[in-house]
Amino acid sequence: MKASDFQALFESAPGLYLVLTPALTIVAVSDAYLKATMTKREEILGRGLFEVFPDNPDDPAATGVRNLRASLDRVLTHRAPDTMAVQKYDIRRPESEGGGFEERYWSPVNSPVLGADGKVAYIIHRVEDVTAFVHLKQSGSEQYRITEELRSRAAEMEAEVFRRAQQIQEVNNQLRTELEARKLAEEALRDSEERFRAVAETATDAIVAADKSGHITYCNPGAERIFGYAARDAIGRPLTLLMPQRFHDAHRQGLARFLTTGEARVVGRTVELVGQRKDGTEFPLELSLASWKVGGDTFFAGILRDITERKRAEELLRASEERFHLMVTHVEDYAIFMLDVEGNVATWNAGAERIKGYRADEIIGRHFSCFYVSYDVQAGKPEQLLQEAVRRGRCEDEGWRVRKDGSQFWANTVITALRDQHRTLLGFTKVTRDITERTRLEQEIQQHSVALEAANKELDAFSYSVAHDLRAPLRAIDGFSRILLEDHAPTLAPEAQHYLNVVRKNSQRMGLLIDDLLAFSRLSRQLLNKQPVRPADLVRQCVDELRAEQQGRRVEIAIGDLPACQADPALLKHVWMNLMSNALKYTRKQEMAVIEVGSREQSGACVYFVKDNGVGFDMQYADKLFGVFQRLHRPEDYEGTGVGLAIVQRVIHRHGGRVWAEAAVNQGATFYFTFEGATPNA
Amino acid sequence: MREKTLEILLVEDNPDDVELTLHAFQKHNLANHVHVVRDGAEALDFLFCTGAYKDRRIENSPSLVLLDLKLPKVDGLEVLRRMKEDPRTQMIPVVVLTSSREDRDIMESYQLGVNSYIVKPVNFEQFTEAVRQIKLYWLLMNEPPPIPREPK
Numbered sequence: 001m002k003a004s005d006f007q008a009l010f011e012s013a014p015g016l017y018l019v020l021t022p023a024l025t026i027v028a029v030s031d032a033y034l035k036a037t038m039t040k041r042e043e044i045l046g047r048g049l050f051e052v053f054p055d056n057p058d059d060p061a062a063t064g065v066r067n068l069r070a071s072l073d074r075v076l077t078h079r080a081p082d083t084m085a086v087q088k089y090d091i092r093r094p095e096s097e098g099g100g101f102e103e104r105y106w107s108p109v110n111s112p113v114l115g116a117d118g119k120v121a122y123i124i125h126r127v128e129d130v131t132a133f134v135h136l137k138q139s140g141s142e143q144y145r146i147t148e149e150l151r152s153r154a155a156e157m158e159a160e161v162f163r164r165a166q167q168i169q170e171v172n173n174q175l176r177t178e179l180e181a182r183k184l185a186e187e188a189l190r191d192s193e194e195r196f197r198a199v200a201e202t203a204t205d206a207i208v209a210a211d212k213s214g215h216i217t218y219c220n221p222g223a224e225r226i227f228g229y230a231a232r233d234a235i236g237r238p239l240t241l242l243m244p245q246r247f248h249d250a251h252r253q254g255l256a257r258f259l260t261t262g263e264a265r266v267v268g269r270t271v272e273l274v275g276q277r278k279d280g281t282e283f284p285l286e287l288s289l290a291s292w293k294v295g296g297d298t299f300f301a302g303i304l305r306d307i308t309e310r311k312r313a314e315e316l317l318r319a320s321e322e323r324f325h326l327m328v329t330h331v332e333d334y335a336i337f338m339l340d341v342e343g344n345v346a347t348w349n350a351g352a353e354r355i356k357g358y359r360a361d362e363i364i365g366r367h368f369s370c371f372y373v374s375y376d377v378q379a380g381k382p383e384q385l386l387q388e389a390v391r392r393g394r395c396e397d398e399g400w401r402v403r404k405d406g407s408q409f410w411a412n413t414v415i416t417a418l419r420d421q422h423r424t425l426l427g428f429t430k431v432t433r434d435i436t437e438r439t440r441l442e443q444e445i446q447q448h449s450v451a452l453e454a455a456n457k458e459l460d461a462f463s464y465s466v467a468h469d470l471r472a473p474l475r476a477i478d479g480f481s482r483i484l485l486e487d488h489a490p491t492l493a494p495e496a497q498h499y500l501n502v503v504r505k506n507s508q509r510m511g512l513l514i515d516d517l518l519a520f521s522r523l524s525r526q527l528l529n530k531q532p533v534r535p536a537d538l539v540r541q542c543v544d545e546l547r548a549e550q551q552g553r554r555v556e557i558a559i560g561d562l563p564a565c566q567a568d569p570a571l572l573k574h575v576w577m578n579l580m581s582n583a584l585k586y587t588r589k590q591e592m593a594v595i596e597v598g599s600r601e602q603s604g605a606c607v608y609f610v611k612d613n614g615v616g617f618d619m620q621y622a623d624k625l626f627g628v629f630q631r632l633h634r635p636e637d638y639e640g641t642g643v644g645l646a647i648v649q650r651v652i653h654r655h656g657g658r659v660w661a662e663a664a665v666n667q668g669a670t671f672y673f674t675f676e677g678a679t680p681n682a
Numbered sequence: 683m684r685e686k687t688l689e690i691l692l693v694e695d696n697p698d699d700v701e702l703t704l705h706a707f708q709k710h711n712l713a714n715h716v717h718v719v720r721d722g723a724e725a726l727d728f729l730f731c732t733g734a735y736k737d738r739r740i741e742n743s744p745s746l747v748l749l750d751l752k753l754p755k756v757d758g759l760e761v762l763r764r765m766k767e768d769p770r771t772q773m774i775p776v777v778v779l780t781s782s783r784e785d786r787d788i789m790e791s792y793q794l795g796v797n798s799y800i801v802k803p804v805n806f807e808q809f810t811e812a813v814r815q816i817k818l819y820w821l822l823m824n825e826p827p828p829i830p831r832e833p834k
Contacts, residue, residue, distance in 0.1 A: 464784055468752045471781040474804045476698035482806035483705060504806075511804030518783065526785075 018125040019113075022076055024049045027122070036129045037091050038102070049125075056090035056101040064089035070173065071110050076120050081111040085165035086130060105134040134162075206285075206304040212297055214239045214255050226285075226306050228278030242304075244276045258291070259298060267291045267300070275304065284311045335432040338418075341425055343368050343386055355411075355434045357404030368430065373400050373408060389415040389428055401432065410436040456525065463521045470514050477507040513629070516643035520628065523571060524650055530677065533569045535562040535608060539597050541573065542580045549584045553593060560598030563606050566677030571651045578644040579610040579671050585638055586614035586669065599680075606678040611670040616663040625661055648673070690716045690821075691744040693725040693761065694779075695753050702806070703748070703779075706813040717744065722756025725749075726764060729771050743774050746820045749796075751780045751787055759790055766795040775820055779812075 010017065010028065016036050019028035026044050034041055037053070044052045050069070055062035064087050071082045087108060090101040107128040115121035200207045206223030210216050215238055219231040227234070227242055234241060240248045257263050267289050275285040289302040328336050328349050335352035337345055344367050348360035356363075356371060363370075369382040376382070376399065388395040394416045401411040412433045418426040481504045485497060492500070539559055580595070587593035596611040617625075617632045624630045626649035629642040648671075652659045657675020690707075694700045700718055707716055719725045727733035729747075731740045747765070751758035758778065765771040777798040778791050791799050800816070803809050 464782070468781045471802070471804055472696050472699060475702065475781075475802060475806075475809065476696075478804055479698070479702040479705075479806040479809065483702075508805050515783070522785065 016127045016129065018049075018127075020049055020072070020123045020125055022120050022123070024072060024123075026052065033127075036127075038094055038097070053089070053091070058101060059088075059090060062088070062090070067169070068108065071108070072123060072125075074176070075110045075112050075123055079112050079114060079118075079120055081109060084108045084110070085169040086134075086162050103135075104129065104131045106130065203303075206306075207301065208234075208239070208242070208304065209299065209301040210239050211299055212259055214252070214300075216241070217299070218301075223304070226277070226304065227275065242275055244274055244282055247274065264291075272307070275306070283308050333433070335430075337430055339368055339386075339415075339428040339430060341427055343382065343428070346427060352432070355403075355409070355432060356401075362404075371401050371432075373402055376400075385413075385415055386428065389417045390425060393417055398435070409434045410439050459521070460525065463518060463525075466514065466518060471511060474507045474511050474514075478504050478511075481507070513641050513643075516641040516647075517628070520643050520647050520650065523574060523647055524654070526571070528568045528571070528654060530566050530568055532564055533567045533572055534564050535572070535576065535599075538569065538573045538576045539580065542577045545577070546581055546584055549581065553588070554591065555584065555587070555593040555595070557595045558597065560596065561681070562597070562599050562608065563679065563681045565606065565675075565679065567655055567675065568651075571654065575648045575651050575673065576610075578648050582644060582671075583610050583612035583614065583669075585640070586616075586633075587612050588614075588638075590614060601680040602674070604680070605674045606680045607672050607674040608678065609670055609672045611668065613668040616665050616667050616669045618665050619663060622661060622663075626659065689742075689744040689746075691725065691728060691747045692716050692718045693722070693747065693749045693753065693758065694718065695720050695750065699750070699802070702809065703813065706810040707817075709810060710814055710817050721754040722758060722761045724755075725753075725761050726756060729761075729765060729774075730768070740770055743771065745775070745826055746816075747774055747776045748779045748816070749776055751778060751782055751791075759787075759794065762791065762794045762796060775824065775826075777816055777820065779816075 007028075011031050013030050014032055015030060016033040017028075017030040018026060018033055021027055026047055026049060029039075029041055029044060033039075034044075039052065049072075050065055053065075055065045067084060067087055068089070071084045074080075074082045084107070087106045089104055089106050091104045093100050093102045107130050109126050111124045111126070112120045113122040113124060200218075200220040200222075203220060203222045204225075206226045207218070207220040208216060208223050209218035215236055216234050217236075219229070219234045221231075223229075223234070224231055229241070240251055243251060254265055257265075258267060266287065268291075270286060270288045273285055273287050274282050276282050284307050286305045286307050287302050289300060291298055291300045293299075330350050332351045332354050334349075335355045336349045337352045338347040340346050344365055345363050348358070348363055352363075353359055367382075369377050372382050385395050385397055394414065396412070396414045398410070398412050400408045401413075402408055412435050414431045416429045416431075418429060420426055481500045484492070485500050485504075489497065536559060539562065543557055580597075583595045584593065587595065590613060594613045597609070598611075599606050599608045601607070615633070615638075621632050624632065626645045627642075628646040630646075631640060631642040633640075649659050652673050652675055655675035655677065657673060657678065659671065659673035661669055661671045663669035692700065692703060694703065700720075704716060704718075717728070719728050724734070725747075728735045728738070729743070731738040749758045749761060753761070758780070762776055762778070765774065765776060772795070775797040776795075777800060778787075778796050779800050779802055780787065781802050782788075783801050788799055798816075798820075800812055803812060
């Protein structure tokens with residue numbers, strides 16, 4: 001048969017059929033149904049069931065819609081047919097026949113049509129119209145009058161059947177609902193038990209359950225780990241197993257009190273207690289304890305956390321906070337205090353009291369603008385500083401501040417905005433330093449440097465004039481003595497000639513002294529031009545330039561490792577030049593001069609040295625060695641002006657270093673020097 | 683044409699130094715060709731033919747100027763600066779002959795274009811030797827600049 005044939009067959013079937021989608025939309029209907037419900041196919045297809053068949057609004061007791069919906073829901077849920085009790089379900093009368101509702105009674109069966117996926121695809125709603133039967137029973141028609149008694153009894157029975165059917169349906173519904181609820185509850189319980197077990201087994205905290213006698217009924221692995229007992233050893237033993245002896249009585253009393261009076265001191269809250277491990281060691285723990293009753297019996301479960309680390313951290317934090325607090329409180333050099341959001345003083349330390357003159361009880365609560373001079377307050381400076389601190393997090397200021405006694409001081413202040421983790425402004429910290437003294441010292445230093453600069457200029461002018469003017473007369477003395485000796489020798493007695501030579505020798509020596517003195521002064525004034533220097537290069541240049549001194553002598557110069565350094569190369573060369581030329585000069589009388597140049601490490605610095613095997617000197621005069629014009633040898637033995645080592649010392653001092661010597665008479669001398677920027681090879 | 687071939691202008695205020703210098707030149711037969719001025723102002727008058735020297739012709743410039751730095755009125759560095767600024771005198775070799783060994787004097791002299799800087803030795807033999815070297819180098823070995831033409 002074709003599909004259209006099936007449709008025709010269905011529509012003309014004698015039964016009353018309605019086909020619904022799971023959404024309760026009418027998709028097919030039999031002619032008999034249309035006739036019984038006084039509807040037309042085209043008017044109801046595609047429309048909702050309850051839109052087409054609402055309850056009779058004039059019947060306040062109407063239950064048709066509610067019951068039918070419940071039945072259809074069951075079909076959808078259980079995918080099984082649902083037979084309904086006889087229902088009063090009134091039908092809307094067409095307007096053409098006067099409108100309103102017509103009383104009807106029905107006996108419905110709802111059956112699911114399952115799709116290929118096993119889900120409900122359609123619901124077939126089949127009804128029997130039992131109105132005539134019910135009416136008959138109620139109307140008392142002629143036909144049945146004779147058997148009225150019988151019929152009335154039958155009618156009573158029918159009505160009774162109808163009522164009973166309704167009641168049974170109600171009970172059934174209730175039972176069904178209850179069953180479903182219980183099933184859900186069981187599932188939920190099973191789920192929650194599994195969840196609890198999973199949580200308990202993996203928790204790092206100890207979870208311990210006990211019965212009302214205080215005996216352990218459950219221990220999780222966390223508890224085994226923390227207390228050191230295997231679960232099988234702990235289960236069945238009293239809870240006192242897990243606590244030190246001195247708490248046993250209190251525990252027992254607390255348990256008894258709770259069981260008899262319900263007074264809970266521990267149950268239902270989190271408390272800190274002392275636990276005891278299997279090995280006897282005690283540790284702080286945090287306990288959250290719950291209790292419940294099953295069938296009149298009380299049970300307990302506790303979550304215990306080992307808080308040793310937390311306690312230690314808390315203690316450290318507390319100690320550090322206390323130290324910090326003590327430090328802030330007792331700091332005297334700085335005023336450290338806090339302001340609330342409005343700028344009122346909230347805390348006060350010793351430094352604040354010392355610097356500003358207020359005691360804590362005099363100032364706390366007052367606005368901090370009282371620390372500012374009147375013109376700053378009028379200009380709104382305190383508020384501006386707070387606003388800047390709010391905007392930038394911090395603001396620094398320098399200026400005059402007022403003490404309690406009205407005196408002023410020059411202050412440096414830093415205001416920092418304090419915020420919590422949500423960036424909410426909590427207030428400010430303010431640190432004030434009295435820098436009046438520092439400012440005064442700075443000004444003093446400034447004055448000193450001006451004076452020093454003036455002195456330097458004077459010295460400069462002095463040296464300049466020495467350079468020009470002191471040498472000219474010497475030149476004249478020497479020059480004219482020479483001319484006398486040369487041009488007038490025949491008329492001069494030999495003694496006179498000798499004296500003239502003495503005059504010349506001395507004027508020349510004075511020329512040398514002036515030259516060296518000027519050189520020394522120049523080295524002191526010259527600006528340092530520090531750069532990387534290789535001392536080995538400088539030493540080789542010096543040896544080269546001192547070649548004349550080595551002429552006709554046996555000289556052995558050994559140059560060792562000389563690490564590079566940071567120095568002014570021109571000035572440093574003077575150092576090497578003077579030391580090398582001294583070494584050559586004072587070994588002059590040795591058959592073989594041996595000079596060693598090298599370096600060694602001393603307390604992380606590089607110390608350079610020049611060692612010779614020359615005449616040496618007596619160490620008791622070592623302190624005179626580096627003075628200007630100081631000499632330890634007679635000029636006829638070793639020439640010189642006594643300025644060379646003074647130059648060495650001046651240059652080394654200018655490099656932030658020091659120079660010293662070790663020597664003994666006729667056993668040679670070693671000169672050492674080191675300075676900032678002289679570092680050993682890495 | 684040059685009136686005199688070898689002329690040295692000695693700018694020196696110290697009479698003893700003048701005498702010693704001339705003595706040294708005498709030894710080398712140069713004394714007759716040395717003209718001495720005693721301060722910076724006089725040196726400028728001589729070089730630029732002004733004041734007492736207004737009748738002198740500027741083309742007859744000296745072959746060499748020996749210049750002390752510390753001078754009355756106008757100091758040696760100023761004389762040097764004026765000479766090197768003026769095209770008529772800038773080519774005359776200038777040797778600074780001074781007592782000063784100060785860096786700033788040496789530096790400034792060279793910056794102004796000095797041709798040589800010699801520190802007068804205290805020792806007379808060295809001084810005479812210096813004068814002899816100056817003569818040898820600047821007057822004999824050195825090729826002087828060509829004679830400037832008349833300005834148009």
